[in-house]
Amino acid sequence: MTAARLDKQKTIDLRKKHIGPSCKVFFSHDPIKIVQAQGQYMYDEKNDRYLDCINNVAHVGHCHPEVVKAGAKQMELLNTNSRFLHDNLVQYAQRLQATLPEKLSVCYFVNSGSEANDLALRLARQYTGHKDIITLENAYHGHISSLIEISPYKFHQLTDTEQSPHVHVALSPDTYRGKYREDHPDPAAAYADNVREIIEKVDDKGNKIAAFIAESLQSCGGQVIPPPGYFQKVAEHVRNAGGVFIADEVQVGFGRVGTHFWAFQLQGEDFVPDIVTMGKPIGNGHPMSCVITTKEIAEAFMSSGMDYFNTFGGNPVSCAIGQAVLDVIKKENLQANALAVGSYLSHLLEEQKEKHPLVGDVRGRGLFVGVELVRDRVKRTPATAEAQDVIYKLKEERILLSADGPHRNVLKFKPPMCFSRQDADLAVQKIDQILTGIHVNRENKWNPHPPLFLVISQTFIFCLIENGHHIHPNEKNHSHGLTTVKASKTNKTRRT
Numbered sequence: 001m002t003a004a005r006l007d008k009q010k011t012i013d014l015r016k017k018h019i020g021p022s023c024k025v026f027f028s029h030d031p032i033k034i035v036q037a038q039g040q041y042m043y044d045e046k047n048d049r050y051l052d053c054i055n056n057v058a059h060v061g062h063c064h065p066e067v068v069k070a071g072a073k074q075m076e077l078l079n080t081n082s083r084f085l086h087d088n089l090v091q092y093a094q095r096l097q098a099t100l101p102e103k104l105s106v107c108y109f110v111n112s113g114s115e116a117n118d119l120a121l122r123l124a125r126q127y128t129g130h131k132d133i134i135t136l137e138n139a140y141h142g143h144i145s146s147l148i149e150i151s152p153y154k155f156h157q158l159t160d161t162e163q164s165p166h167v168h169v170a171l172s173p174d175t176y177r178g179k180y181r182e183d184h185p186d187p188a189a190a191y192a193d194n195v196r197e198i199i200e201k202v203d204d205k206g207n208k209i210a211a212f213i214a215e216s217l218q219s220c221g222g223q224v225i226p227p228p229g230y231f232q233k234v235a236e237h238v239r240n241a242g243g244v245f246i247a248d249e250v251q252v253g254f255g256r257v258g259t260h261f262w263a264f265q266l267q268g269e270d271f272v273p274d275i276v277t278m279g280k281p282i283g284n285g286h287p288m289s290c291v292i293t294t295k296e297i298a299e300a301f302m303s304s305g306m307d308y309f310n311t312f313g314g315n316p317v318s319c320a321i322g323q324a325v326l327d328v329i330k331k332e333n334l335q336a337n338a339l340a341v342g343s344y345l346s347h348l349l350e351e352q353k354e355k356h357p358l359v360g361d362v363r364g365r366g367l368f369v370g371v372e373l374v375r376d377r378v379k380r381t382p383a384t385a386e387a388q389d390v391i392y393k394l395k396e397e398r399i400l401l402s403a404d405g406p407h408r409n410v411l412k413f414k415p416p417m418c419f420s421r422q423d424a425d426l427a428v429q430k431i432d433q434i435l436t437g438i439h440v441n442r443e444n445k446w447n448p449h450p451p452l453f454l455v456i457s458q459t460f461i462f463c464l465i466e467n468g469h470h471i472h473p474n475e476k477n478h479s480h481g482l483t484t485v486k487a488s489k490t491n492k493t494r495r496t
Contacts, residue, residue, distance in 0.1 A: 008033045008045055026054075026402070027395055037062030040416045040423060042400070051423055053401045056368075056414040059254055059281030060328040067284045070324035071317055079317045082109065083309070088319035095326055096290065099261045101272045106298040108291040109314030113250035113279030114142030116289040117213070119308075120246045120275045121146055123293055124211035127300040128242055132202050134195060134212040137172035138221030138406050141213060141248055150213060153220045166207070168198045172218065173226040176361045176372060177380060188226070192233035199241045209243035211275075216263035219251040222405025223370025223412055225363050231267040244274035244297070250289070251368075254281045255329055256417065258339025258366030266365060284325050288318040334417040342366035345413065345424040352428065356435040358383055369413040371431075372405070382407035386438055393434045399427055 006014070011033055015025075025031040032050070036043040039061040042050045052062070060067065074088070082089055093107040110116050125131060133150050135141070140153040148154045149164045163169070171179055173191040180187040199209055212234055218224035235245045252263040260266060264273055274297060279289035301308070312318070329335060346364060349371055353359040360374035360383075373383035373390070387403040390411060394401050402412050411431075415423070 005035065005045065026400070027392065032395070032400075039064075040419050048398060050395075051399045051415075051426060053399060053413050053415045053419075053423075053427055055400075055416060056251060056256065057280045057285050058416045059256075059284050060325055060332070060334060061416045061418040062285070064284060064324075064328055066328055067286075067321055067324045071286060071321045074317045074320035077316075079315055081309075081311055082314040086316050086319075088316045088323070089314045092314075092319040092322050095323065096292065100276065100292060103272060103294050104276060104292045106293055106295055107314075108293075108308065108310075109318070110289050110291065110310050111287045111312050111318075112142075112289050113248075113277065114144050114147055115310075115313075116250065116277035116279055116291050117141045117246075117248060118144055118146050119291050120213070120248075120277050120293075121150075121211065123275055123291065123297050123301050124244050124246060126304050127297045128208070128210045128244060130208035130210035130242060132166045132168060132207050132209050134168045134170055134198055134209060134238070134243075136170050136214050136218065136221070138218060138224075139172075139213075139215060140220040141215070141250075168202060170195045170198055170212075172221055172224055173230050174218075174222070174224045175227055176363065177222070188229040188233060191227070191230055192237060195234050196237040199237055199243075203241065209238060209241045211244050211246050212238040213246040213248060215248045215251060216266070217252045217257070217365065217368060219368075219412070219414070220404050222372065222407075222410040223364055223368065225365065226267070228267060231264065231273075232271045235271065235273075246275045246277065247273035248277050250277055250279035251414070253278045254325070255335030256281070256338055256366050256368050256414070258335060258342050261335065263365070263368075282325065283318060283321050286318060286321045288313075288322060329417070332418070337419075338366040338417050341419055341421055341424060342369065344421050345369055345419075345428070348424060348428040349431075352432055352435065355432070356439065358386060358435055358438065364413070367413065367415060367417060367419055370405075371411040371413075373409045373411065382409040384409045387411060389438065390431065390434050393437075394427075394430055397430045399430055401427070 012031070033045045034042045035045050037052070037058065040052050042052050042062065044050070052058070055062070089109070096107060097105055108119055110119060121133065135150040135152065138153050140151045141147045142151065149167050152169055155163065171191055171194045173187065175182045175184070175187050180190040184190055195212065202209055214231070215221070217226070231245070238245055247264040249262055249264065253261070255261050257263045257266060262276070264271065264276070275291060275293045277289070277291050282288055282290060342364070345367070346362060346369055349359070349362045349369065353362050357377060358373050358375070359371060360377055360380055361372040363370050373387045375381040375383045375386070384407050387409040391401050391403050404410055404412050
């Protein structure tokens with residue numbers, strides 16, 4: 001029997017009462033209550049439909065009937081742990097391996113991207129006998145303690161916690177905002193040399209590198225696309241030092257980049273990681289994930305004498321769902337759709353770059369696209385407040401998009417893979433209208449002798465942003481076009 005649906009305010013009140021305050025919601029000053037979803041659309045309690053441009057978890061589309069059917073059918077038959085023989089486990093492992101280079105042949109099934117990355121660190125440290133880890137600026141690899149340590153996106157928010165002495169942060173290979181940009185003759189080599197220098201410093205202290213870990217394409221870091229050849233050069237430095245390369249595919253795997261099934265393959269056929277982690281899209285919303293590695297690393301892990309067991313990892317229901325996701329990707333040509341629609345979306349966004357000075361950069365592969373907003377294209381000044389304004393106004397138009405990156409100024413497209421050209425047209429049309437409105441408002445606000453209160457208000461808002469406060473676009477004073485704000489202290493420039 002289905003419980004009666006609560007009204008929205010009751011849901012908000014109960015959430016505040018019983019859910020930890022650090023568990024945030026999207027659009028916190030006016031959150032959306034989602035009650036149903038199908039394909040690339042989500043529906044609130046009023047049955048208003050939202051186009052979902054955020055959700056890379058519902059990879060083949062929300063509530064895909066074939067995925068739902070596969071899970072329900074197996075639940076009616078059997079669900080147990082992986083210590084019993086079951087065809088679903090071995091058949092799914094075989095199918096996953098077939099999408100990867102041959103040497104990546106051994107699977108460990110777990111339940112989340114965080115579990116997968118934590119296990120990857122254990123594998124690397126056991127295999128190498130080393131402890132130190134190299135990660136990238138603005139990286140995010142998970143929410144458990146071992147991963148917060150290697151996730152600058154997270155640990156820089158902790159005011160009372162020092163960086164672990166065994167964790168070393170390399171430059172993000174960002175050719176738009178990073179140290180080595182698009183005009184550098186060889187940014188891949190320059191960024192890889194930074195990793196080599198870190199290895200040398202670690203070695204000088206008598207320590208050794210266990211692993212270099214990187215998202216194949218940085219997501220929380222601002223949709224960063226590493227320059228071609230970067231991973232190969234890094235892998236050479238790391239392996240020469242006795243370490244291994246971990247590719248985190250949790251956000252970007254399973255055909256999202258269009259040209260390849262895995263994003264690390266964008267670097268070229270001559271690059272193969274030692275360990276690959278995957279999560280989010282693997283189960284289309286069902287909690288499951290996987291670590292795939294080489295036979296040599298798996299055997300070294302076994303030599304520790306400790307069995308590895310995961311209560312729910314690789315259970316029959318999860319593996320049935322995982323196989324159904326692979327079936328749908330193939331049957332509905334979703335990888336090809338990601339390439340075609342993603343290319344079309346990028347083209348539309350490039351047109352917006354030509355039209356709107358606020359658009360500093362458009363980058364991405366397939367249905368993984370970032371739009372970086374800037375106030376000044378030469379200085380590349382982050383347009384943080386404007387990016388937040390865009391996503392809130394898109395929400396009013398029933399389009400869900402997020403903004404991320406170290407300055408929270410990168411609009412992130414990572415929709416379900418069934419996202420269509422018509423969806424791209426609609427989203428970009430609304431972005432165009434919003435950016436035009438922002439430009440018009442700027443023009444209307446210009447005054448060589450503005451009222452004193454206007455100067456004070458604008459200075460106040462600027463200082464809030466510069467000092468890392470949340471800014472909420474709640475109301476407009478229509479007589480002067482000012483934004484009424486609420487402010488709260490945080491450790492990063494962010495507005496939720």
